[in-house]
Amino acid sequence: MGKLVFNSELCTGCRACELACSFKHERLFSPHLARIRVVRVDEEGIDVPTGCEQCEVAACIAVCPVRAIYVDPETDGVIIDYDRCIGCKECMTACPFGAVHYNRAKGIFYKCDLCGGDPECVKWCVTGGVQYITDLDTVLQLKRTKTAERALRSIAEGASAAGAAAKGGGV
Amino acid sequence: MIVVAFNYGGYAGKILQVNLSTGKITKVPLTKEQVELYLGGRGYDAKILFDNMPPNVQPLSKNSILCLSTGPLTGLLGPTTGRVNVAARSPLTGIYGNSNAGTNWGPELKYAGYDGLVITGKAKNPSYIAIEDESVQILPAKNLWGEGVYETTLALQEQHNGFETRVAACGPAAERGLLYGSVIFDLWDAAGRSGMGTVMASKNLKAVAVTGSGSLEVAQPDRYYDVVCDGWSGILNEPGFKMGEHQALGTAVCVGWGNAQGWLPTRNFRESVFEFADDISGEEFRDKFSIKDSPVPGGRACMSCPNRCKRFGKIDSGPYAGTRGNIEFEGVAAFGSKCGVRNLEAVFHAFMLANDYGMDCVTTGNMIATFMELNEEGKLSAKLAAEIDDDGMELKFGNERAMVEMVHRIANQQGELGKLGALGAWRALTKLGGQKLAEKYTSAVKGMDTIACDPRASKGFGFTFAIASRGSDHLRTHPVFEMIKLPDGVAKEMFGSAEASTLKGYGGKVEMVLYHEELAAVTDSIGSCRFMHASYYTQYPIPELLNKYRKRPRPAKDIHSVKYHDWVSAATGMKISYEKLFEIGRRIVMLERAINTQYGVRRKDDRLPRRFVEEPLPSGPAKGQKFDKKQFESMLDKYYAKRGWDKKTGLIKKQMLDKLGMDDVKKILEKRKLLGK
Numbered sequence: 001m002g003k004l005v006f007n008s009e010l011c012t013g014c015r016a017c018e019l020a021c022s023f024k025h026e027r028l029f030s031p032h033l034a035r036i037r038v039v040r041v042d043e044e045g046i047d048v049p050t051g052c053e054q055c056e057v058a059a060c061i062a063v064c065p066v067r068a069i070y071v072d073p074e075t076d077g078v079i080i081d082y083d084r085c086i087g088c089k090e091c092m093t094a095c096p097f098g099a100v101h102y103n104r105a106k107g108i109f110y111k112c113d114l115c116g117g118d119p120e121c122v123k124w125c126v127t128g129g130v131q132y133i134t135d136l137d138t139v140l141q142l143k144r145t146k147t148a149e150r151a152l153r154s155i156a157e158g159a160s161a162a163g164a165a166a167k168g169g170g171v
Numbered sequence: 172m173i174v175v176a177f178n179y180g181g182y183a184g185k186i187l188q189v190n191l192s193t194g195k196i197t198k199v200p201l202t203k204e205q206v207e208l209y210l211g212g213r214g215y216d217a218k219i220l221f222d223n224m225p226p227n228v229q230p231l232s233k234n235s236i237l238c239l240s241t242g243p244l245t246g247l248l249g250p251t252t253g254r255v256n257v258a259a260r261s262p263l264t265g266i267y268g269n270s271n272a273g274t275n276w277g278p279e280l281k282y283a284g285y286d287g288l289v290i291t292g293k294a295k296n297p298s299y300i301a302i303e304d305e306s307v308q309i310l311p312a313k314n315l316w317g318e319g320v321y322e323t324t325l326a327l328q329e330q331h332n333g334f335e336t337r338v339a340a341c342g343p344a345a346e347r348g349l350l351y352g353s354v355i356f357d358l359w360d361a362a363g364r365s366g367m368g369t370v371m372a373s374k375n376l377k378a379v380a381v382t383g384s385g386s387l388e389v390a391q392p393d394r395y396y397d398v399v400c401d402g403w404s405g406i407l408n409e410p411g412f413k414m415g416e417h418q419a420l421g422t423a424v425c426v427g428w429g430n431a432q433g434w435l436p437t438r439n440f441r442e443s444v445f446e447f448a449d450d451i452s453g454e455e456f457r458d459k460f461s462i463k464d465s466p467v468p469g470g471r472a473c474m475s476c477p478n479r480c481k482r483f484g485k486i487d488s489g490p491y492a493g494t495r496g497n498i499e500f501e502g503v504a505a506f507g508s509k510c511g512v513r514n515l516e517a518v519f520h521a522f523m524l525a526n527d528y529g530m531d532c533v534t535t536g537n538m539i540a541t542f543m544e545l546n547e548e549g550k551l552s553a554k555l556a557a558e559i560d561d562d563g564m565e566l567k568f569g570n571e572r573a574m575v576e577m578v579h580r581i582a583n584q585q586g587e588l589g590k591l592g593a594l595g596a597w598r599a600l601t602k603l604g605g606q607k608l609a610e611k612y613t614s615a616v617k618g619m620d621t622i623a624c625d626p627r628a629s630k631g632f633g634f635t636f637a638i639a640s641r642g643s644d645h646l647r648t649h650p651v652f653e654m655i656k657l658p659d660g661v662a663k664e665m666f667g668s669a670e671a672s673t674l675k676g677y678g679g680k681v682e683m684v685l686y687h688e689e690l691a692a693v694t695d696s697i698g699s700c701r702f703m704h705a706s707y708y709t710q711y712p713i714p715e716l717l718n719k720y721r722k723r724p725r726p727a728k729d730i731h732s733v734k735y736h737d738w739v740s741a742a743t744g745m746k747i748s749y750e751k752l753f754e755i756g757r758r759i760v761m762l763e764r765a766i767n768t769q770y771g772v773r774r775k776d777d778r779l780p781r782r783f784v785e786e787p788l789p790s791g792p793a794k795g796q797k798f799d800k801k802q803f804e805s806m807l808d809k810y811y812a813k814r815g816w817d818k819k820t821g822l823i824k825k826q827m828l829d830k831l832g833m834d835d836v837k838k839i840l841e842k843r844k845l846l847g848k
């Protein structure tokens with residue numbers, strides 16, 4: 001069970017992950033060819049890494065009319081079979097995270113393949129904005145810790161911890 | 172000239188030329204010959220200016236040229252490669268102007284397919300340029316004219332591709348003719364110095380919005396990948412980097428550092444320690460305003476940078492509520508210690524106002540500090556002083572309300588003080604009381620005033636201020652080497668004297684400045700940040716030397732360093748040796764000097780402001796020190812000799828241009844009778 005965990009609180013917006021991903025897969029440097037994308041929100045000073053969540057019930061798999069998308073049993077990564085893909089764009093529109101991309105030059109759709117279990121992006125991330133986690137318990141623990149930390153920070157700021165915890169959830 | 176097909180890697184391969192008078196848009200291939208000699212960015216820009224802009228063209232005339240460009244390594248995953256260079260003749264100084272910013276804008280321009288953007292002419296009406304890959308449009312910006320940088324940027328992002336649109340904008344202060352307008356990228360990243368934003372505004376150009384979806388290829392991918400990995404490891408293992416202070420606090424860490432070392436300019440350079448430094452420190456900013464106080468110190472980074480020196484913060488309540496943005500050290504010192512203001516909220520606010528008005532925070536802070544000193548010493552006429560006194564805001568050090576008010580007045584050129592302030596300290600004081608007054612009270616060299624480091628306490632920086640090609644400036648060299656204690660052996664091997672790594676000494680400083688100046692010219696031209704080689708010392712051979720002088724040296728394979736020559740070679744496919752890299756650096760320094768000699772720069776202009784050679788520092792660790800006049804002159808002799816400049820005049824000697832293969836430059840200087848003897 002492998003998954004990338006994106007953490008905007010740790011991300012600095014350096015986008016090394018994007019370029020590393022594009023280079024690994026295409027031998028080119030281009031954010032547009034990266035399977036991970038970082039949204040820089042300058043006015044709020046935050047940076048949000050985004051990419052494939054390797055969903056358990058994957059919308060992209062469900063909508064693909066020719067069953068070109070499958071789960072790699074080794075990594076649990078959701079993979080597109082380029083030979084089968086007919087380019088109908090269903091997966092792209094269905095993915096709630098905007099993680100299926102289109103390569104105009106090659107006319108194919110592509111997404112994160114977890115680099116076969118050895119994610120390149122993670123190697124280049126110096127702060128932990130993107131991490132690779134192979135067991136779900138760790139993911140859950142990470143999320144719980146983050147929620148707790150958020151609550152603790154609110155106490156320090158004098159706000160009510162309950163209120164902060166209630167906001168909980170995603171980053 | 173034979174134009175050879177351009178096949179170097181790393182580059183996008185073409186320059187975008189926009190003539191705003193005619194609306195003509197041209198895409199011109201880079202020429203092999205020029206990139207071999209000048210690489211890109213700062214070097215290439217200087218060549219464009221030298222070749223195409225006769226010296227009689229005034230900075231704000233429609234015939235002036237404005238360049239915004241990247242280098243061959245911009246946007247290629249190498250560490251700190253989000254830089255962009257802006258160059259034009261400076262309206263503030265009248266000489267070569269240029270400024271550099273770390274952003275995402277530069278890489279985006281390259282992904283859109285252009286290494287640089289060269290702007291000429293003047294649009295009839297306020298306009299902006301929208302670039303989306305091949306599509307380049309000049310569009311009306313009537314609704315944005317007069318708006319701040321913040322509104323402008325957000326509006327253009329909304330109009331184009333949202334967060335993926337990167338915007339370079341000038342602000343309303345520049346539109347109104349303030350001489351030191353900045354170009355602001357991605358909301359907070361300033362190419363602040365020397366008035367590049369004013370040149371932009373003079374062309375009726377409000378902004379350049381870019382989105383790019385292309386790809387960049389390097390010449391030798393496998394080698395390139397290895398070199399870049401080595402470079403990242405070099406910075407991640409650098410002793411200063413590993414201390415983590417910088418990642419934790421951003422450049423504002425220098426407030427505490429400079430104060431402890433006794434070079435933090437205070438009250439317009441009267442002093443060099445600030446008794447309230449703790450109040451305006453990086454720690455204070457983090458604790459009060461940072462929203463990114465995560466377990467791993469967050470901060471924000473330029474493209475591909477592990478150092479993340481930007482600090483974002485917000486003020487939620489009180490008189491300055493609503494203030495937000497990225498801070499860095501220079502602005503904090505300019506509005507903080509230089510103005511004697513200890514309230515960080517006011518400092519942060521003034522800094523962000525300057526940002527939004529699009530004015531250089533350094534020059535603005537210096538200007539206000541200079542007014543404060545003049546007023547305290549009774550050198551402002553009663554009428555002028557009353558302009559602001561009347562409102563109950565006496566112009567004196569430490570008065571934060573007066574400081575904030577002055578930012579508005581200067582930006583809007585309100586009242587006589589506001590009008591004077593928009594000229595920058597040197598011109599304002601010359602106008603007020605002649606050159607004598609300006610010499611006594613400003614920190615300006617060649618018309619541009621000094622950043623936040625007192626040259627009396629740091630001799631390498633001081634010498635740099637005198638010779639830098641854009642007026643008083645540290646970034647042409649940035650010899651932090653003298654601020655960190657390194658083994659004597661390293662200093663001796665690099666610069667011939669152990670004194671090179673001391674603040675106080677003069678030994679080895681000329682050699683140190685020569686080295687730093689050449690390397691900085693190269694990195695500004697390839698598109699990487701000063702942090703890598705002149706703040707941290709990650710470049711070959713310094714990590715290797717540090718290892719050599721360790722008690723127990725590590726095996727060579729464990730030592731990582733940034734090898735710029737390999738890096739550029741692998742990316743482009745040119746064959747560049749370590750020595751050749753420095754030769755290119757020397758050539759760029761020479762070219763900028765050539766430009767400046769055409770604008771009348773001579774030896775008399777390579778000098779230090781009077782205060783720094785005449786008034787000893789009154790307090791702090793460097794108490795009693797000044798920059799010794801005799802030492803200075805002999806350093807200058809030595810520097811000229813090494814550079815091949817005429818000792819008397821400061822003009823470039825023919826032989827030097829021959830040696831550097833600058834025949835075309837030589838011919839023009841010869842014709843204009845500007846060669847040294």
Ligand code: SF4
Binds near residue numbers: 012014049126
């Ligand atoms: S490498 Fe890490 S810190 Fe940098 S943008 Fe990607 S997730 Fe964020």
Ligand code: SF4
Binds near residue numbers: 034035114
């Ligand atoms: S795991 Fe691999 S494919 Fe997925 S985003 Fe990271 S580098 Fe790209």
Ligand code: SF4
Binds near residue numbers: 252253273474478
């Ligand atoms: S050190 Fe700072 S300015 Fe330089 S590239 Fe990194 S984030 Fe940008």
